[in-house]
Amino acid sequence: MWFYNFGLILYVWAIRLVAPRHPKARLWIEGRKDLFLRMREAIAPTDRVIWIHVASLGEFEQGRPIIEQIRKTHPEYKILLTFFSPSGYEIRKNYKGVDYIFYLPIDTPGNARRFLDAAHPEIAIFVKYEFWLNLLRELRRRKIRTYVVSAIFRRNSVFFRPYGGMWRQALESFDVMFVQNEESKKLLATLGFDNVLVAGDTRFDRVAEIAHTAKRIDVIDRFKGDKRLFVAGSTWEPDEELLIRLINDNPDVKFVVAPHEMDESRIARLMAEIKNGALRYTQCTPRTSYGSRQVLILDTVGILASVYGYATWSYIGGGFGAGIHNTLEAATFGLPVAFGPNYLKFKEARDLVTLAAARSVTDYEQLRTWFVPLRDNEDFLLKTSRIAKDYTTRHQGATGIIVKTIFH
DSSP: OHHHHHHHHHHHHHHHHHGGGOHHHHHHHHTTTTHHHHHHHHSOTTOOEEEEEESSHHHHHHHHHHHHHHHHHOTTSEEEEEESSHHHHHHHTTOTTSSEEEEOOOOOHHHHHHHHHHHOEEEEEEETTOOOHHHHHHHHHTTOEEEEEEEOOOTTSGGGSTTOHHHHHHHTTOSEEEESSHHHHHHHHHTTOOOEEEOOOTHHHHHHHHHHTOOOOHHHHHHHTTSOEEEEEEEOHHHHHHHHHHHHHOTTSEEEEEESSOOHHHHHHHHHHOTTOEEEGGGOOTTOOOTTOOEEEOOSSSOHHHHGGGOSEEEEOOTTTTOOOOSHHHHTTTOOEEEOSOOTTOHHHHHHHHTTSEEEOSSHHHHHHHHHHHHHOHHHHHHHHHHHHHHHHHTOOHHHHHHHHHTO
């Protein structure tokens, strides 16, 4: 355990070292200043608290259906939400669905005690991958009911390694582990855990709610007009290299491109290399004339999920890097999906490929070969769209299972 604690100290030192020239690192440090004092001032000793922890924005979206279900069915509790990453906290720090939002302190033994003293939760819920050893040990010592939800366990993870003893011990803190699939349950059974329930993935419930409440967006309405729309979400530079060619080869199709990061040089390149013109969403006004402009660059956050509702086809970025982003937000609208080659870590992407509702591409020729039949054959498009929609509908329901089990 000493090397885990020592590693955390080194991690904090490294972040402090780069913070002066790295905005995210600076936010990470500044967001934790006077944390325990701010928590004690906000959370009353008499509050009945449910604590939900997420790593970043993706895990927040995964936990959100649970938060909203608890808020609806158990209003006697106050909900505390914590983030580890600035990329989640800074975007959702004003989220109204909970009572308190803070950063999670670095997981030292002393911080674990001080955090739980200030939060005094009756129930703790970790979303997907967060296994903080000191916090879990302290939760177990205090006999606080603790759960992990939408978790996935893989055979090559640390829990199943000969040196993974302290990580296996951490799993003993959970009253129930809600996992996404049978494989995870079987793997945990090899370690002797039988407090495992296959509930599925709460993201299916979240994207269903997004589709149900999708907003009408005036700029998208006017930009799209009577054309068909292709939406590329969370793109990186290698994705955009393929998309620029696809855009220029399909002048009769409108495109929305939503870069994962608002890099000005990449946005400038997109606008320069698109033959039929591009606009930035943030520069559009009620007086903007869209004319023959073919591309709208979505240089804002918070509306991409609704924009998918206008589309006929979609592309999800990240597959030429660490891994693809959220495919379900597109699939829930019945969109055929394409993405780069690094998708195998994501079960829903593998499933969609198997069902022929999605295609992994490694170069432009493969992207074009995927797109042209979906562009030109209406029956094929409708069949593919129905498969994507049916898949997302079939996997809904995890939230109800989790909340019912926790509060049985």
